[in-house]
Amino acid sequence: MSTVPEPSADLLSRAGAVRLAAVDLGQTDDGQRASALQAMADALTEHAETIVAANCEDLERSAAEGLAPALMARLKLDHSKLAAAIDGVRKVASLRDPLGRCDLQRELDAGLALERVTVPLGVVGVIFEARPDAVMQIASLAIRAGNGALLKGGSEARCTNEAVMAALQAGLARSSISPNALTLLTTRQESLALLRLDGLVDLIIPRGSNELVRFIQDNTRIPVLGHADGICHLYVDSAASVEKAVRVAVDSKSQYPAACNAIETLLLHRSIAEPFLAAAIPAFTAAGVTLRGDAESRALGVTEAAAEEDWSTEYLDLILAVKVVDDLPAATEHIRRYGSRHTEVILTEDAAVAERFLASVDSAGVYHNCSSRFADGFRYGFGAEVGISTQTLPPRGPVGLEGLVTYRYRLRGDGHIAADYASGSRSFTHIDKTP
Amino acid sequence: MSTVPEPSADLLSRAGAVRLAAVDLGQTDDGQRASALQAMADALTEHAETIVAANCEDLERSAAEGLAPALMARLKLDHSKLAAAIDGVRKVASLRDPLGRCDLQRELDAGLALERVTVPLGVVGVIFEARPDAVMQIASLAIRAGNGALLKGGSEARCTNEAVMAALQAGLARSSISPNALTLLTTRQESLALLRLDGLVDLIIPRGSNELVRFIQDNTRIPVLGHADGICHLYVDSAASVEKAVRVAVDSKSQYPAACNAIETLLLHRSIAEPFLAAAIPAFTAAGVTLRGDAESRALGVTEAAAEEDWSTEYLDLILAVKVVDDLPAATEHIRRYGSRHTEVILTEDAAVAERFLASVDSAGVYHNCSSRFADGFRYGFGAEVGISTQTLPPRGPVGLEGLVTYRYRLRGDGHIAADYASGSRSFTHIDKTP
Numbered sequence: 040m041s042t043v044p045e046p047s048a049d050l051l052s053r054a055g056a057v058r059l060a061a062v063d064l065g066q067t068d069d070g071q072r073a074s075a076l077q078a079m080a081d082a083l084t085e086h087a088e089t090i091v092a093a094n095c096e097d098l099e100r101s102a103a104e105g106l107a108p109a110l111m112a113r114l115k116l117d118h119s120k121l122a123a124a125i126d127g128v129r130k131v132a133s134l135r136d137p138l139g140r141c142d143l144q145r146e147l148d149a150g151l152a153l154e155r156v157t158v159p160l161g162v163v164g165v166i167f168e169a170r171p172d173a174v175m176q177i178a179s180l181a182i183r184a185g186n187g188a189l190l191k192g193g194s195e196a197r198c199t200n201e202a203v204m205a206a207l208q209a210g211l212a213r214s215s216i217s218p219n220a221l222t223l224l225t226t227r228q229e230s231l232a233l234l235r236l237d238g239l240v241d242l243i244i245p246r247g248s249n250e251l252v253r254f255i256q257d258n259t260r261i262p263v264l265g266h267a268d269g270i271c272h273l274y275v276d277s278a279a280s281v282e283k284a285v286r287v288a289v290d291s292k293s294q295y296p297a298a299c300n301a302i303e304t305l306l307l308h309r310s311i312a313e314p315f316l317a318a319a320i321p322a323f324t325a326a327g328v329t330l331r332g333d334a335e336s337r338a339l340g341v342t343e344a345a346a347e348e349d350w351s352t353e354y355l356d357l358i359l360a361v362k363v364v365d366d367l368p369a370a371t372e373h374i375r376r377y378g379s380r381h382t383e384v385i386l387t388e389d390a391a392v393a394e395r396f397l398a399s400v401d402s403a404g405v406y407h408n409c410s411s412r413f414a415d416g417f418r419y420g421f422g423a424e425v426g427i428s429t430q431t432l433p434p435r436g437p438v439g440l441e442g443l444v445t446y447r448y449r450l451r452g453d454g455h456i457a458a459d460y461a462s463g464s465r466s467f468t469h470i471d472k473t474p
Numbered sequence: 475m476s477t478v479p480e481p482s483a484d485l486l487s488r489a490g491a492v493r494l495a496a497v498d499l500g501q502t503d504d505g506q507r508a509s510a511l512q513a514m515a516d517a518l519t520e521h522a523e524t525i526v527a528a529n530c531e532d533l534e535r536s537a538a539e540g541l542a543p544a545l546m547a548r549l550k551l552d553h554s555k556l557a558a559a560i561d562g563v564r565k566v567a568s569l570r571d572p573l574g575r576c577d578l579q580r581e582l583d584a585g586l587a588l589e590r591v592t593v594p595l596g597v598v599g600v601i602f603e604a605r606p607d608a609v610m611q612i613a614s615l616a617i618r619a620g621n622g623a624l625l626k627g628g629s630e631a632r633c634t635n636e637a638v639m640a641a642l643q644a645g646l647a648r649s650s651i652s653p654n655a656l657t658l659l660t661t662r663q664e665s666l667a668l669l670r671l672d673g674l675v676d677l678i679i680p681r682g683s684n685e686l687v688r689f690i691q692d693n694t695r696i697p698v699l700g701h702a703d704g705i706c707h708l709y710v711d712s713a714a715s716v717e718k719a720v721r722v723a724v725d726s727k728s729q730y731p732a733a734c735n736a737i738e739t740l741l742l743h744r745s746i747a748e749p750f751l752a753a754a755i756p757a758f759t760a761a762g763v764t765l766r767g768d769a770e771s772r773a774l775g776v777t778e779a780a781a782e783e784d785w786s787t788e789y790l791d792l793i794l795a796v797k798v799v800d801d802l803p804a805a806t807e808h809i810r811r812y813g814s815r816h817t818e819v820i821l822t823e824d825a826a827v828a829e830r831f832l833a834s835v836d837s838a839g840v841y842h843n844c845s846s847r848f849a850d851g852f853r854y855g856f857g858a859e860v861g862i863s864t865q866t867l868p869p870r871g872p873v874g875l876e877g878l879v880t881y882r883y884r885l886r887g888d889g890h891i892a893a894d895y896a897s898g899s900r901s902f903t904h905i906d907k908t909p
Contacts, residue, residue, distance in 0.1 A: 062810065065834075065836065066833050145854070145855055147848070147853065147855065153854060153855075160866055161836065241866040242866070242867065256695045257695065260692065262697070262865065262866075280889070287889060287891055290893050291891075294891070294896065399497065401497070401500065401593065401596065401882070402882070403882065403883060404883045405882060405884055405885075406884075406885045406886075406887070407884075407886045408887045408888050408890070409885055409886070409888075409891070412891075412892035413582070413586075413885055413887075413892060414883075418582065418902065419582070420580055420588075420904035431676040431697075431880050433868065435882070436882075445866050445870055446868060447836070447837070447838065447839070447840060447871075448849075448854070448872075449832050450841040450842070450844055450848055451832075451843065452845075453718075453843050453844075454718040454721060454843055455843070455844040455845065456847075457730075457845045457847035460853070461729065467855065
């Protein structure tokens with residue numbers, strides 16, 4: 040951890056203030072948190088001119104510094120993108136309260152009642168790259184779920200992020216929630232020192248490159264909501280409908296190739312490879328997709344050759360690796376070896392084969408006859424998402440509000456002591472109640 | 475990570491075999507896993523003589539090496555302790571299947587059905603200290619939940635652990651589950667290299683000292699089921715029943731002081747401190763408990779003085795720190811500052827005060843009018859536990875079978891593509907079904 044600096048006194052003091060504000064925030068009710076989000080949205084609307092002007096400043100500076108056009112587009116926050124982000128804050132306000140849900144109620148003995156109830160995580164630390172709308176989205180999710188948040192955005196967006204944060208805090212100041220519940224980290228030193236705030240920060244959410252995520256995982260004791268590569272596969276079974284398979288494969292690759300839920304590898308059952316490729320090659324060409332195939336698929340018309348590293352590359356581009364396999368076990372073995380456990384798809388009209396695939400492939404999402412692009416919090420109906428987790432442990436896949444809560448056991452008795460159960464003078468009943 | 479060696483070829487090969495066995499294990503049904511546990515229990519019974527003889531060898535060697543008496547007692551596995559452990563394996567076999575539970579079923583659109591279903595984690599790595607019955611408990615929990623496991627026990631117990639593992643694998647060999655699903659690591663090098671098996675191991679469960687847990691957290695990217703100190707508090711409110719409070723406090727401290735769920739600090743509301751201590755001091759003395767108090771409690775009869783470090787010390791012994799506080803907020807602030815978020819108790823006859831405590835103290839367990847010693851998987855009715863987590867993220871508190879599972883999203887369609895929803899030609903319905 041030699042590269043990670045000790046937190047400065049200023050950072051410790053601000054993080055401590057977030058923690059204290061989060062303690063009070065954790066005891067607010069649904070209505071108070073929803074109103075606070077509406078106040079945040081109102082303040083963003085009132086501050087719109089300032090925010091857009093700050094964004095222009097960031098855009099000018101970044102253009103002068105030669106920022107790539109794709110990143111310039113992500114950085115831009117005009118009135119229409121800001122209005123959409125403000126709508127997003129109001130949408131999060133309207134989501135069902137994730138707190139206070141009771142999923143276990145059990146009588147341990149007469150008069151000794153156990154329950155498990157959802158509570159906020161506490162404080163989340165979020166490190167994200169250029170997009171300034173992330174500040175609004177993440178801050179609103181954090182507050183809705185009763186959490187404080189430390190946010191660190193990309194330096195390209197620093198003026199925008201500061202203007203947005205000023206508006207969010209102005210909104211909170213008019214609500215029952217302390218503006219201290221949110222703070223913006225502005226320097227690289229601070230974002231590194233964040234990794235050392237165990238005890239003050241309960242979860243780190245990195246939204247950025249794989250390198251960023253790995254660096255964070257290697258340098259903190261705080262749990263990290265991890266997102267590794269999205270190396271998603273689509274397997275065309277011998278019993279697939281070729282027409283359906285082509286349509287779903289093209290959508291899975293090209294509907295938005297820069298997304299982590301786009302496919303990177305196409306696996307073809309040998310017996311369907313020829314008719315599938317005959318229909319798919321023109322369709323992929325029309326969509327601007329370059330195919331890179333193994334020897335068998337090249338013999339069937341794929342022109343470029345795939346090398347070993349293609350099977351483990353996340354292109355994030357209009358490139359797709361193609362491989363012919365013997366059967367379902369060969370396909371699932373390839374996925375097990377090269378996949379990142381994000382989302383995998385089977386195309387088949389054979390329901391039994393589909394169920395075998397869904398049971399044996401251990402990815403966050405396993406799909407039958409539909410596009411990998413559905414792996415998304417909005418599409419799943421979560422209203423918003425903090426990210427997509429490729430970790431094995433929950434929260435897994437697209438993570439909405441429920442990824443920002445934990446639970447607590449409450450036990451209520453009337454003088455019950457353990458010695459009575461150890462001696463056998465009393466015994467547990469363990470009767471479940473309907474929560 | 476310089477102190478952590480690269481895994482040897484042998485370890486990689488054995489861990490790979492566990493992973494492969496776990497893939498098949500993950501697709502077994504409830505009955506197959508329950509039967510495998512019965513076969514493991516049968517084999518342990520058949521191998522009882524060998525296991526007890528191996529344990530005698532460990533005991534003799536450890537006695538010659540001067541192992542402390544308390545650790546000798548933990549190391550000992552005689553016929554009666556073995557029989558109890560075998561009963562434990564059969565108990566785990568009888569627990570409700572944690573796999574295949576569906577907690578979300580949602581129609582995203584006509585013919586596009588999402589569900590979230592529990593699945594095994596995959597492979598768990600468990601590092602534990604002297605107690606050889608841990609091998610049986612953890613192996614049975616892992617297999618019951620469909621997971622492979624790499625186990626590393628203390629070197630004192632190496633002969634016992636090997637004999638137990640041989641029996642468990644002999645049992646599995648007679649079941650539908652591969653004996654490769656379990657493996658025992660025997661050297662310190664192997665247990666260190668385990669930390670580098672990301673991709674092969676999904677969760678590390680350390681059962682040992684805080685130093686062990688911290689070392690592991692600092693040296694692995696694999697998620698760790700963390701157990702830090704158990705610095706549990708009991709707060710006696712002004713409206714407490716003194717008789718009840720004394721009884722619960724004595725039980726919480728002395729019923730088994732070496733446990734993490736025993737209390738370490740007693741917080742007393744100023745207005746009840748005098749009558750409480752008048753009754754409690756003789757009771758604690760009778761139970762062999764030494765009190766260490768702040769100035770106010772010493773003025774009321776506590777003889778030893780507490781220093782600043784007492785508030786953050788896990789004694790694991792018959793010692794209890796005592797502090798007089800102004801009110802409930804002062805008590806919760808002390809807990810926030812010094813606690814380890816394990817389990818905290820309030821004694822009061824005022825229900826409103828109790829609810830404030832239960833809402834504002836963020837520990838895995840918050841208790842009203844009962845002993846902290848109930849924080850235990852068996853007492854909660856989980857049948858068995860892999861440990862108690864003091865992490866904020868789930869699984870939190872006593873962790874049973876449900877801590878060894880994760881979930882997977884399954885999406886079934888009929889050629890559905892994302893482009894249709896992006897273009898607006900179709901839209902999501904998001905209709906929840908009852909799981």
